[in-house]
Amino acid sequence: MDRRYDPHAIEEKWQRIWKERDAYRTPDESDKPKFYALDFFPYPSGDGLSVGHCRNYVPTDAVSRFKRMQGYNVLHPMGWDAFGLPAENYAIKMGVHPRVTTERNIANYHRQMDMIALSFDWSREVTSCFPDYYRWTQWFFLLLYERGLAYQATGQQWWCPSCLTILANEQVEQGKCWRCGSDVTKKGLEQWYLRITDYAQRLLDDLGTIDWPEQIKLMQTNWIGRxxxxxxxxxxxxxxxxxxxxxxxxxxxxxxxxxxxxxxxxxxxxxxxxxxxxxxxxxxxxxxxxxxxxxxxxxxxxxxxxxxxxxxxxxxxxxxxxxxxxxxxxxxxxxxxxxxxxxxxxxxxxxxxxxxxxxxxxxxxxxxxxxxxxxxxxxxxxxxxxxxxxxxxxxxxxxxxxxxxxxxxxxxxxxxFKLRDWLISRQRYWGAPIPIVHCEKCGAVPVPKDQLPVLLPDLEDFHPTDDGRSPLARVEDWVHTTCPSCDGPAHRETDTMDTFACSSWYHFRYASPHDETAPFDRDRVEYWLPVDLYVGGAEHAVMHLLYARFFCKVAQDAGYVSFGEPYARLRNQGMIQAEDGQKMSKSKGNVVTPDSVVEKYGADALRVYELFIAPFEQSVAWSDRGVQGTYRFLGRFWNLVNEVVEAQGSGVAAGEAEAEKGRNVLRTLNKTIRKVTRDMDTFRFNTAVSALMELQNEVLDVWTGARGALTLAQWREVVTVMTQLVAPMAPHVASEVWVLLGHGENVLDAPWPVWDEELAADEVVTVVVQVNGKLRDRLEVPVDAEKDDVLAMARAAENAARFLEGKQVVKEVFVPGKLVNFVIR
RNA sequence: GCGGGUGUGGCGGAACUGGUAGACGCGCUAGACUUAGGAUCUGGUGAGCUCUGCUCGUGGAGGUUCAAGUCCUCUCACCCGCACCA
The missing domain is CATH 3.90.740.10 (Valyl/Leucyl/Isoleucyl-tRNA synthetase, editing domain)
Incomplete structure (x- = not known):
């Protein structure tokens, strides 16, 4: 193979191998500890992924790979929040059925996710608009209904005259529809509500038990408004x-x-x-x-x-x-x-x-x-x-x-409480039908669970109207049915459910995505859940994240799960703006896609840059030139490993100066293992990447300038560890290099390296000499140097001495391993 | 108005419990190699100065301390959330 770093060749090769090996398949049984890493359930938009979406997925993926190397059985699934207004509106505009556009968009998302090597177990993919999924969304509705938590009421409700549907309180922002921005009005209609207010106190109390950003917890606290x-x-x-x-x-x-x-x-x-x-x-x-x-x-x-x-x-x-x-x-x-x-x-x-x-x-x-x-x-x-x-x-x-x-x-x-009940009925076509039948004699009757799903009929004309009725109301032969209770004439509920119902329980479904007898298998849910790491944008602070907690508590009360909080740890990624600092949007024409970046620099460089660009939770402007930096970093890594692999002989015998450089390289290596390990656990990916860069800079310097500092076997060990450390971030190049180094197995299954605290310890430290708090000199001293010795050296230090001459020292401050400060008059 | 957050070079950002401000990367710059280079490699890069060194410098003004980006008081700017919740 050509020695030059060629990301496209490497990435194509490894993606093929991973697919053949089904490398991301997650076993349901394992004696390893489990780790469930989940991204927010995405709506597959027609625009595809931007580099901003990757800011969400790449870090979660890196953590998944990191945890896997650390010996965890990792569940990292992906699926689609596919019902909802955008799909329907787009379909109306273009005259294509939402099922068609949705499937097309999903295919594109899937392609892009594979392109950047997200390690999803695709055998667990779920799609909320498929009957085998929304059957169970309806099941949850019935569970709530049985428990007295779903009810119908007439009231003045928010109405969006553009989307032609009712909106929940939290979907109205400053008197405007959260989706289309139209001024909303009120309309008196009979609607379905979920009694989330019954759970207000528990939703508030249990915030204390979960590791979520304080800001999100505060927003929920304010929203609940006790x-x-x-x-x-x-x-x-x-x-x-x-x-x-x-x-x-x-x-x-x-x-x-x-x-x-x-x-x-x-x-x-x-x-x-x-x-x-x-x-x-x-x-x-x-x-x-x-x-x-x-x-x-x-x-x-x-x-x-x-x-x-x-x-x-x-x-x-x-x-x-x-x-x-x-x-x-x-x-x-x-x-x-x-x-x-x-x-x-x-x-x-x-x-x-x-x-x-x-x-x-x-x-x-x-x-x-x-x-x-x-x-x-x-x-x-x-x-x-x-x-x-x-x-x-x-x-x-x-x-x-x-x-x-x-x-x-x-x-x-x-x-x-300020919290109101959750209004879930929508007068729109593209959603899960509410599984209720209205009987003249018996009133509202739930569809028996064994008759689910209530299939969404395949409509050609799904335009909404402004009469407050769902398009489904026009489907006569679907609407007319018999009462499950008395067999008399009845008509179906024609409203569909808010899509937030679909995303309120999907994290359960991944545990047993193909179960045809229940929404989830209890044993598997007890094994996998709660979600150990949940990653997505802060914009869902009071909608999805509150509803999902509510559903979980209802499932707990009904005895289906043993826990009351679905997401143990939550992190919000920062947004990525366009290079000009504006919001990325199709209408502004400033969207950067992963496709264009991958084409130029490869997926690994994109992944590392997504991690390096800024602290994870912080918004930042995109920079195409910035990717160049991580591309160079990976290119140098590639060259280094190839040189080490090709090097012959045992090298020149080292002098003392070289030997010290060798010890320093090993010290930096161990320090870097420590730093990267800790940074991955604490979501400080940017400093993890920079630590790797620093390590590589030192290694390259010694490798090119003082190769005899280490034996060839040691050099191979150094680059082997470097490969393990970059593997979660840049899996393709790491995999290729892993094989070059003669390690047969997939680097994904290699163990995560462990640092040696003794090798990581400094022997010599720099002690600064201050006079009246101003930096005047530096000393290199052994870590365990005695106070008196250091003070004597400090007084004698050339530049410091100039400032001390003829002055009276009134105080000497000594901080071991850090500094000496002479206070003079 | 209320609540929360952020301010550090030209840019993204480092800096553990107060203890070397500017790690790492981008950009810029000088050089090397080159037919060429938007490739690669090497050096430099906070500002100013009387330049082996000194002074200033983390939005602004005070304060505590031997020592402050970090702690305290006041203040300014921007961002996010809530918005008559009695």
């Missing part, structure tokens, strides 16, 4: 019933000078005084019509209308006017609040605008202020609060007020 407070019942003037509010500050009850109901609150109609009716109706109408962006804005001035009705404050029987305003949300708490303008910024704004009294009931440490110019939300002491005056608030007072009112049945402690 808040501790109390429900308080206000009497209603002229009525028997009460109005309940949720408050986190029951200690401010004496300052409640008005109340506010959400415009949609069911009591508004009944409470409104006749003379206020017109104004109230007009306000309700306006609130309903308002675009969500307007309503969401915190900048806009408060608005509202007085209903003419009064409530009674339970702490002092004071009459309290009841208003309606859109700053109170129907979906949180009870849809009604007590307003304490003195101690809440929003209430303060509102009260100022409508000239409602502001009563100070919490005095800051500096004393009561009398007239407030802004809301005081801090701690303090209760004032104007009758028997509670002088009590510390909120701390002590919170409890005291709730207890006092509680005795009379007017208040109780309450925890609220």
């Amino acid at each position: 808040s501790e407070g109390a429900e308080v019942d206000f009497g209603l003037q002229g009525r028997e019933d009460t109005l309940t509010v949720f408050t986190t500050r029951p200690d401010t009850l004496f300052g409640a000078t008005y109340m506010v109901l959400a415009p949609e609150h069911p009591l508004v109609d009944e409470l409104t005084a006749p003379e206020k009716r017109d104004a109230v109706l007009a306000y309700q109408d306006q609130a309903r019509r308002q675009s969500e962006i307007e309503r969401l804005s915190t900048e806009k001035e408060k608005t509202g209308v007085f209903t003419g009705a009064y409530a009674v404050n339970p702490v002092n029987d004071a009459p309290v006017p009841i208003w309606i305003s859109d700053y109170v949300l129907m979906g949180y708490g009870t849809g009604a609040i007590m307003a304490v303008p003195a101690h809440d910024e929003r209430d303060f704004q509102f009260a100022t605008l409508f000239e409602i009294p502001i009563v100070e009931v919490i005095a800051p440490k500096s004393g009561a202020q009398g007239t407030l110019t802004e809301a005081y939300t801090g701690d303090g002491v209760m004032v104007n609060s009758g028997r509670f005056d002088g009590m510390a608030a909120p701390g002590e007072a919170f409890e005291a007020v709730v207890e006092w009112l509680g005795e009379r049945g007017a208040a109780r402690k309450k925890v609220n």
Whole structure:
């Protein structure tokens, strides 16, 4: 073979061999410890992979290979989140069935992944739009249904007028659809929900048990939004019933000078005084019509209308006017609040605008202020609060007020969450049909599990319509069916499931992807899961990553799995921007594909560069020239190994100077094993690569300049270890060189090298000499040099001595192995 | 507005518990080899200066310390998330 580094020849050869050997097949039984490395379930887009996607896959792959060499049985699978709107929208635009485009895109992804040597066990590939997969997505829906966790409800829901479908709360960003960016509106429809709110507390608590980025855990914490407070019942003037509010500050009850109901609150109609009716109706109408962006804005001035009705404050029987305003949300708490303008910024704004009294009931440490110019939300002491005056608030007072009112049945402690139930129905074609049949007699009836899957009919016309019905509703002979319970006439549920349902359980499926009797084999799931390493972008912080945790807990409660968290360790890769620092996008024409890089430099250089480019979690701009650097590195490695392999004889006898260089090479080698091993475990791939570069620079220097420093056998040992260390990063060149070195087996199955702590230890260290903290000299001293000896050498050091001359040393600082600092006057 | 993060050469970035700032790579530059080179190899490369050496230097201003990129206080810029959640 030509001696020049030719990545294409090497890569083609080894990819063929790996395919023939089925090299990445993972056995389900092994006496090795297991390691499950998983990438986020990708949607196979028509654009294919960019070098940005590789930033996700290459590091996970390198860790998989590293763990495999360390003796783990590694599960590293890949599959496709293939249902969903993009496929369907593209299909509508191009007039091709989404199944066709999806399969085409999958083939392209698969090709690219092989091209960069991702070590996936393709025998475990799963595709969420295939019936043998979505059958089990439907099974999960039924599991939730059986457990009372799936229900239908009518409500005002987010509607995307462009995608023509309902969206979940978290799919609406700043009043716009998360996919297409259209302004969303609300539409009243009957929808399916999953009761994720039942799990709010556990989803919160268990965040403490998993190794995830703090930022993601914080985002989930905020999204779940636990808040501790109390429900308080206000009497209603002229009525028997009460109005309940949720408050986190029951200690401010004496300052409640008005109340506010959400415009949609069911009591508004009944409470409104006749003379206020017109104004109230007009306000309700306006609130309903308002675009969500307007309503969401915190900048806009408060608005509202007085209903003419009064409530009674339970702490002092004071009459309290009841208003309606859109700053109170129907979906949180009870849809009604007590307003304490003195101690809440929003209430303060509102009260100022409508000239409602502001009563100070919490005095800051500096004393009561009398007239407030802004809301005081801090701690303090209760004032104007009758028997509670002088009590510390909120701390002590919170409890005291709730207890006092509680005795009379007017208040109780309450925890609220911001988290809402997960709306999963979609009025679109390309998704898993919800396995429910609606019977005239029996109502909603689940399709029996043994009749799954409910097949998605093969439609030619799958255009959505704006009537809020799924395209499936038009398929008469599919819709009409019989009731599984009474055999009477019935019709199928025509909504499909949110694709996040598909990705909420796929990590289970890889354990037994071909099981035809269950979504997963329990023993295999107990062996493989939880996922040991899960890698993907931070953009899924509150959607996929919350839903998957929820599904896992439901499966745990149902006794299907023994654990409650699917992903033990999560890492988010940084994004790769285009060279100009902009986001890579097809429309900007600045996308760099792995294909173009591989063509120029080969897959190994691309892989090493993906690892080297920046710290793993950090976003960074792509640089084609940067790949040149890792390409050169691999080229020099190739040349070095070839020279070592071809070298003859035992070399020249070494002098002492050479012998020392030889010892240093072995020392650096052992240090590098240590560093690369630790860096691979801690996701510091960039410094692992640079450590290898440093090692190679030193090895090359000594090899070319002082070959006699080591015996030929030792040189071979050095390059052998180097080959093992680069193997997870650059598997092709490592494999080729491994064979050249005469090691028969695949380098993938070679053991990971182990360092020798003694060989890695320094004999001599550089000690810096400072005078008044400024660097003046350096000394080479033995590591175990005595303090007095080092100080004497330091005083005598030529340059340091110049600064010490004629000065009085008032202090000597000695840090062993590091520095000497003379403080002089 | 609230919460979180990041600021180090021309660029991407190193720097363990405070202890040699700028490892490694890109780029630039001088040279070697070459018909040629956007290939390869060797040297140089934070800024300034009175250049065997000195001074300054990690967004900015203070502080603690023998010693600060690292710790403390204040401040600026950019990025991300949430957005009237009572």
